[in-house]
Amino acid sequence: MRGLTGAGPARARSTARAATTATAVLAAAALFSAGCGTGGTGARDEGPARADSVASPAAPTAPPSRSPDRVDAVRLIKADPEVSPEVKRELEPCVADEYPVDVSYGNLTGGSVDDVVVNVLTCGDAVGVGSYVYRDRGGAYVNVFAAEEPPVYAEIDRGDLVVTKQVYDRGDPVSSPSGENVITYRWAAGRFSEEYRTHNDYGRVAGSEPTPMADG
Structure with missing residues (x-):
């Protein structure tokens, strides 16, 4: 646009008058065409606008659940009467004030506040000894799921x-289980119900099978 800056005020006024005249001519022509095309009655001959020509408002969507403030998982577990005394005894600091707990947040039960999943582990081998789900109810968290058959670990996977x-x-060492059962639960009618389960065999490490001795 720098090439137009040197034209001066006179050129700007002549350009403005030309644009105004052209606009007036186009408006008059459009009005004349509209009068001829509608038989003199104008746009009213076309009737009311069709309902589907008006954009309908988007349907309201449910607000997503919000993440709660950081939960004190250790206090939550120790104050929960649904947690066994054995698990509570395992819940001791491993180093300084670091407790062996994993905490995750997600919408599992359809509430307005994210649910809290807590896994309690052992210090030495990080083996899961208890898994729990807490749901917000009136500003307080209540236990809605517990699994205490070690080794166990709970996770959130796409809402399940x-x-x-x-x-x-x-004979299996703690560090080398033979397999695993993976159980998927879904929230329905105020509780978690099992949807399906799978079993995975880990198999043996290559070369661990005994090699037969050659004859002779």
């Missing part, structure tokens, strides 16, 4: 609660 329980054969 997925609980993994490791399986050991006789």
Whole structure:
């Protein structure tokens, strides 16, 4: 646009008058055409506008759940009468004031506030000894799910609660389970119900099978 800055005020006025004249001519022509096309009655001959030509307002959507403030998971577990005394005894600091708990937030029960999933682990091997889900009810969290058959671990997966329980054969060390059961729960009618489960065998590490001795 820098090429237009040197034209001066006179050129600007002549340009404005030309634009005004052209606009008036176009408006008159449009009015004349509209009068001829409607038989002299104007736009009223076309009737009311069709309902589908007006954009309908978008349907209201439910507000997403909000994440709660950080929850004191240790206090929540220790004050929960649904948690077994054995799990509470396991819940001790591993180093300084670091407790062996994993906490995650997500919408599992359809409430206005995200639910809280707490896993309690052992300090040495990080084996899950208890998994719990807490739901907001009137500003307080209540226990709506508990699994205390170690090793166990609960996670949120696309709105479902997925609980993994490791399986050991006789002689398996704690660090090497033989497989796992993965159970998916879904919230319905005020409680978690099992939807389906799968079992995975870990298999043996290659080379762990005994090699037969050659004859002779």
